[in-house]
Amino acid sequence: MEKDFKILFIVVILILSFSGAFIYFSTYYSNYSGFNNNYSANDGKIIIVASVLPQKEFIDRVGGDKVQTIIMVPPGADPHTYEPRASQLQQVSRAQMFVQVGSGIEFEMVYMDKIKSLNPSMSIINDSKGINFIPSTEKEEELSHEVHGSESDNHKINESESDPHVWVSPKNAQIMVENIYNGLVKIDPKNKEYYFINKENYLKELRQLDKNITNEVLDKKGEKILVYHPSWGYFCRDYGFTQIAIENEGKDPTPQGMANLIYQAKKENIKVIFVSPQYSTRSAEVIAEEIGAKIVFIDELSPNYVINMKKVADAFSDID
Numbered sequence: 638m639e640k641d642f643k644i645l646f647i648v649v650i651l652i653l654s655f656s657g658a659f660i661y662f663s664t665y666y667s668n669y670s671g672f673n674n675n676y677s678a679n680d681g682k683i684i685i686v687a688s689v690l691p692q693k694e695f696i697d698r699v700g701g702d703k704v705q706t707i708i709m710v711p712p713g714a715d716p717h718t719y720e721p722r723a724s725q726l727q728q729v730s731r732a733q734m735f736v737q738v739g740s741g742i743e744f745e746m747v748y749m750d751k752i753k754s755l756n757p758s759m760s761i762i763n764d765s766k767g768i769n770f771i772p773s774t775e776k777e778e779e780l781s782h783e784v785h786g787s788e789s790d791n792h793k794i795n796e797s798e799s800d801p802h803v804w805v806s807p808k809n810a811q812i813m814v815e816n817i818y819n820g821l822v823k824i825d826p827k828n829k830e831y832y833f834i835n836k837e838n839y840l841k842e843l844r845q846l847d848k849n850i851t852n853e854v855l856d857k858k859g860e861k862i863l864v865y866h867p868s869w870g871y872f873c874r875d876y877g878f879t880q881i882a883i884e885n886e887g888k889d890p891t892p893q894g895m896a897n898l899i900y901q902a903k904k905e906n907i908k909v910i911f912v913s914p915q916y917s918t919r920s921a922e923v924i925a926e927e928i929g930a931k932i933v934f935i936d937e938l939s940p941n942y943v944i945n946m947k948k949v950a951d952a953f954s955d956i957d
């Protein structure tokens with residue numbers, strides 16, 4: 638009798654410790670999974686895939702606890718050159734919706750057909766629908782670098798000649814959020830009211846953000862800013878700056894290009910060079926040394942959109 642009780646006791650302890658370990662490991666792995674390997678159960682949530690990190694806040698704020706957002710281009714990667722892993726493409730096959738930036742970013746230009754073919758029933762939303770594109774700065778940049786001839790003749794011209802970094806403008810972000818909302822309502826109409834309230838609350842924040850930035854950088858209107866990667870075109874359009882890019886067609890400038898940039902930066906009395914964390918700072922450092930400027934990091938791909946854009950505005954208001 639006593640022996641049976643002992644065995645029962647041991648069995649219970651074993652069951653408890655195994656289930657404990659199971660819970661521990663499954664929690665560990667679902668926390669660990671982060672951006673790329675999220676195979677954990679989706680708890681009935683709508684799985685939405687999008688291309689770049691700033692879209693995550695847009696989607697999460699509208700979708701709230703009804704959605705799970707997976708981003709294809711992970712932190713620190715460059716959407717102009719990124720190639721998705723097989724495990725990421727597998728996730729696409731489980732998604733109900735794909736939110737495309739739709740502004741000619743290379744990641745989508747190269748992979749959109751493949752993504753569609755992996756999941757033909759998935760709803761595809763183009764969140765830049767309705768945005769007025771501005772031309773890519775590469776063209777002006779070439780002129781300012783005075784790089785003509787073979788180098789520019791060889792480069793294959795992008796299907797769309799627009800600047801793809803639409804999200805860096807809080808005005809554009811509001812359009813993107815509206816498009817995401819419309820897309821969500823289409824696939825989940827019964828939660829329309831919930832999405833509407835979320836969307837309106839977030840739009841209020843974005844409008845306030847836009848107002849705050851306008852006021853903050855007012856006295857810097859008309860200034861030129863020197864950036865490594867030309868990702869701030871829409872921000873410059875909205876708040877009255879002009880960006881001069883160091884990088885040319887995704888490559889460091891030629892020695893002649895460097896000399897022109899240094900000449901231009903001295904003429905404009907530029908004191909700050911903006912660099913994104915995704916790119917090398919080597920040529921920016923050379924120029925900074927030459928003109929006595931400091932290097933400041935700003936990130937066009939931060940997942941914390943509103944907080945990050947405040948930081949960007951602070952940086953732009955502090956250029957001299």
Ligand SMILES: [Zn+2]
Pocket residue numbers: 717802866867868
């Ligand atoms: Zn870029």
